[in-house]
Amino acid sequence: MRSIFINEWRLLLRSKVLLSIGLCFILTLIASVWISHKQVSLEKTAQDEAKQHLRAQWENIEEMNPHSAAHYGTYVFKTSSILSSLDNGVNNVTGRMIRVEGHVQNEMVHSEASQMVFVSKFGKLRASIFLQYIIPLLLIFLAFYSIYSEKQSGRLKLLLLQSNSLKRLLWTKTLSVCSVGLLLLAFVVLIFGILNVQSFDEEILKRLTLFIGAYLFYYFIVSGFTVYLTARFKNATLALTFMLGIWMFWTIFLPNVLMSSAEKLHPLPSRNKLATDMKEDRAKGIDGHNPTDERAIVLKEEVLAKYGVDSLSQLPINFDGIRMQADEDYGNQVWDKHFGGVITKLQLQKKSLQRGGIINPFISLQNLSMGFAASDNYHHQIFLEQVEYYRRKLIQSLNIEHAHGGSKTGDWGWKAKNSFFKGIPDFDYQLEKIKAVIRTYILDVACLLMWTVLIFGLLSFNSKKIEL
Amino acid sequence: MKKWFIFIFEWKHFIRNPFKVLALxxxxxxxxxxxNNGVELFEQQNQKIKTIKEIASEGAKEINAYYQKGELGPTxxxxxxxTTPFWAMWYTSTYAYKTPLPTMIYSIGQAEQYGFYKKLTFNSSVYDxxxxxxxxxxxxxQIGTLDFSFSILFLSPLLLLILTYHLKANEAENGVLPLIQLQITSKSAWLISRLLFYLLLQSAIILALIIYGALQGQISLWISTPLHEVIFYTLTYQILWAVIYYIILSKSITVLASSISMTGIFLLLTFIVPGxxxxxxxIKFPVNNMLDYIDTERDERWALYDESDSLITSQLINLIPEIETSLANQDSLVSHEVISRSYSLLINEMIKERAVEIELENERRNEWINQWNWLNPLTFFQNQLNKAAGTHFNNYKVYKEQIQAGIDTQNNLMVKDIWNGVLVDAEKYKDYRTKIVNDGKTP
Known part of the structure; x- marks a missing residue:
């Protein structure tokens, strides 16, 4: 087995054409990792500058009424993980920033895709394009060639006569082709490691290991399947046509169809419908800007009773802040109800797509790749969740200051000091722990393992059926 | 060997190969x-626009009722x-729409990256x-919707690859090429004829699909220029790939070399070059973080609130000279309410100035992308199909311009009437709506 494996590599290295193609490929791969790193670094620098600029504006508020500050608001930027230079995931189509302010939960805006004409369907030249689309195709050709050349030259029968079983031969061929994928993957990881060594921590290392693992499993599936089919088909070129069809079906056709079907199966509401429903529900609650609102009057009575006074002017606090917070609390409930529904639908769509991994291991690979690179929709939703949590805390702090900072009801001219605004912490995005990511993607892991076992079975137990 | 004989031979070969038939x-x-995805989106957008128009109409009816009953607004x-221009304009309930073209069914393009309806208020901006x-x-x-253009741009070159990768090389490998050469006048003409068969087969199917789409979208086959553009670019794209594959096939002597080269060029032109x-x-034009816009929309807006009324008045006169002779300006002291209700006009102007810079940057970005079209045919063809389908970046740029026109109309009408102390009645309210809707109409 070892000698066949070494011989496969010798043959690969001996062919000047294959060697030069391989070298060009490796150079392009290295260039893509380096360019991606450069682009992500540039993006991060620009984003850091923008964040500092906006934070400075917030911290430089000399004096402002807290409720005016809630309307003034702040902005939060979506920070990409360093791993997104390997797989950009959904980052290209989601917005870049979100405005955080009182009364309203804004959406992310200014996506990259909306700032230019159509450029590419599969995104920027990230390593993931090579790892997901091109390397598997290369492995298909290599695996095909590996068996085809042996068949054409009649060496296959010779090898079997030399006390090699077909099972062992197919396994060795598969592993040798797979090792090419491993080598290319190693180049990607090595260059990525060199460029990002300063940013590495335990979490990134764990994610990177799992990222590599997912690709290795997929490469094994593709290599093993092609080796098996090429050996099995009497007309080997038909096997190549079949595998090219499979590649096209798995990587281009099915992800598209399955995702569209998942969205049709669990449709999301339109923006207008959601806004109308939320407006209706919101109208049932307290209106923070309307002192004559019935619910506001009830709240006023409660507060007056609590402080044991008869009128708002006798209150030691500013009731406007209390009313504003009550409005916020109600608005948050409405948002939780409606956007909770949207999030549930998104989760159902995700589950449907994940099930697609049963017929298409590429879907599982793509999900895992984005998930481990923290550039998927799951991480995007976590980011939005953290932003909303921050927004609620920020607005609550402003309303508390409005109510208890020393002003009286109706005193809209009262202003909080600069120290108060400076004291409000900036938004700090926390990357989800890998354990939670694995739990989310357990179905994809299972599908990839199922395919691995299937190929394992084909190579180990089905090789006897092959007629040469 | 006559061409029709070659065609018959290829047809027989084609129908006997289950994988080729399956690929087709x-x-x-x-x-x-x-x-069908395109048709669905087209219908969905039209339906949505219809619903929004109904909502807008209902909203206007509600406000009209106040005028009829002599009420001032919701209790x-x-x-x-x-009856004041500010609140009448607040409740105009007007929207701008980007009505989809029927050819959208062929290319969804950038339709899913932008909204296609927007509520117009005097505080709106094109970056809301x-x-x-x-x-x-x-x-x-991120995956994108599988639309017709996707099938054309990505799947049709793959199909042509699967149909033709064996041409000539298979005969060369089997050692029958010298024999065939004896029966043909030119090896190139023989290869071209065989390739032409598959090109015609594929083009005929694509044409049939376009006609099917036209029937689905009720598009006239004879008078629709966008449809003719779709046909032209689709077929030109097929010819481009046929030429590329011909060059490869004419040079290759093994099936493996042909298939690797053809797949390689496919990957190069569809994945790598656009990527x-x-x-x-x-890298050259990093994503705009819209800081200038934010500064205008927030800090400059807030700074405006601190400006003196006289400065605001002079700025307003610069934009609308009639304000100078308006009723409100005849008073020695202009009411602050008149001033504060005119802020939106100045803010709109400031945002428009920023928008010009943002759009110029987008333009420069697009020009840079377009200058590589000679090397990047996929992007070129996709954008041409998007243009024909009305789902190109520029179509949304025009939509934004229409929205801006609607916002401008709202602000100009409102501020002029506020300064002239106009009392709004049902007729005036209707007039507001008509003017805004006309200016914010999709071309």
């Missing part, structure tokens, strides 16, 4: 699926007075959050 069936199915909003795409799964947006251009444009 798959392509056909995906294109039909793509067209739970006692501060509202719809409701300008972004409809609520959608980002993962689906490189995309990556490079992100």
């Amino acid at each position: 069936v798959l392509f056909f199915a995906s294109a039909i699926y793509g067209i 739970d909003h006692p501060w509202v007075d719809v 959050t409701d300008m972004v795409e409809e609520i959608a799964n980002p993962k689906r947006l 490189i251009i995309h990556q490079m444009v992100s």
Whole structure:
């Protein structure tokens, strides 16, 4: 087995054409990792500058009424993980920033895709394009060639006569082709490691290991399947046509169809419908800007009773802040109800797509790749969740200051000091722990393992059926 | 050997090869699926626009009722007075729409990256959050919808590859090429004829699919220029790939070499080159974080509130000279309410100035992308199909311009009438709506 494996590599290295193609490929791969790193670094620098600029504006508020500050608001930027230079995931189509302010939960805006004409369907030249689309195709050709050349030259029968079983031969061929994928993957990881060594921590290392693992499993599936089919088909070129069809079906056709079907199966509401429903529900609650609102009057009575006074002017606090917070609390409930529904639908769509991994291991690979690179929709939703949590805390702090900072009801001219605004912490995005990511993607892991076992079975137990 | 004989030979070869037939069936199915996706989106958008128009009309009816009954506004909003231009304009309930072209069914393009309806208010801007795409799964947006253009741009070159990768090389490998050479006048003509058979077969199927789409979208086959553009670019794209594959096939002597080279060029032109251009444009023109816009929209807006009334008045006169002779300006002291209700006009102007810079930057970005079209045919053809389908970046730029025109109209009408102390009645309210809707109409 070892000698066949070494011989496969010798043959690969001996062919000047294959060697030069391989070298060009490796150079392009290295260039893509380096360019991606450069682009992500540039993006991060620009984003850091923008964040500092906006934070400075917030911290430089000399004096402002807290409720005016809630309307003034702040902005939060979506920070990409360093791993997104390997797989950009959904980052290209989601917005870049979100405005955080009182009364309203804004959406992310200014996506990259909306700032230019159509450029590419599969995104920027990230390593993931090579790892997901091109390397598997290369492995298909290599695996095909590996068996085809042996068949054409009649060496296959010779090898079997030399006390090699077909099972062992197919396994060795598969592993040798797979090792090419491993080598290319190693180049990607090595260059990525060199460029990002300063940013590495335990979490990134764990994610990177799992990222590599997912690709290795997929490469094994593709290599093993092609080796098996090429050996099995009497007309080997038909096997190549079949595998090219499979590649096209798995990587281009099915992800598209399955995702569209998942969205049709669990449709999301339109923006207008959601806004109308939320407006209706919101109208049932307290209106923070309307002192004559019935619910506001009830709240006023409660507060007056609590402080044991008869009128708002006798209150030691500013009731406007209390009313504003009550409005916020109600608005948050409405948002939780409606956007909770949207999030549930998104989760159902995700589950449907994940099930697609049963017929298409590429879907599982793509999900895992984005998930481990923290550039998927799951991480995007976590980011939005953290932003909303921050927004609620920020607005609550402003309303508390409005109510208890020393002003009286109706005193809209009262202003909080600069120290108060400076004291409000900036938004700090926390990357989800890998354990939670694995739990989310357990179905994809299972599908990839199922395919691995299937190929394992084909190579180990089905090789006897092959007629040469 | 006559051409028709070669065609018959290829036809027989084709129908005897189950994988080729399967590949063609798959392509056909995906294109039909793509067209149906396009039809669905086209119908959805039209339906949505119809619903929004009804909502807008209902909203206007509600306000009209106040005028008829002599009421000032909703009872739970006692501060509202719809007889003032400010509140009448607040409640105009007007929207701008980007009505989809029927050819959208062929190319969804950038339709899912932008909204297609927007509520117009005097405080609106073309960068509001409701300008972004409809609520959608980002993962689906990233994968993209399988539309007809996807089948054409990505799947049709693959289909042609599967149909033709063996041409000549198979005969060369089997050692029958010298024998064939004895029967033909020219090896190139023989190869071209064989390739032409598959090109014609594929083109005929694509043409049939386009006609199917036209029937689905009720597009006239004879008078629709956008449809003719779709046909032209689609067929030209097929010819481009046929030429590329011909060059490869004429040079290759083994099936493996042909298939590797053809797949390599496919990957190069559909994945790698567009990916490189995309990556490079992100480096050369990093994504706009819209800081200037934010500064204008927030800090400059707030700074305006601190300006003196006289300065605001002079700025307003610069924009609308009639204000100088208006009723409100005749008073020695202009009411602050008149001033504060005119802020939106100045803010709109400031945002427009920023928008010019932002759009210029987008323009420079697009020019840079377009200058690589000679090396990047996929992007060129996709954008041409998007243009024909009305889903190109520029179509949305025009939509934004229409929205801006609607916002401008609102502000100009409102501020002029506020300064002239106009009392709004049902007729005036109707006039407001008509003017805004006309200016904010999709061309």
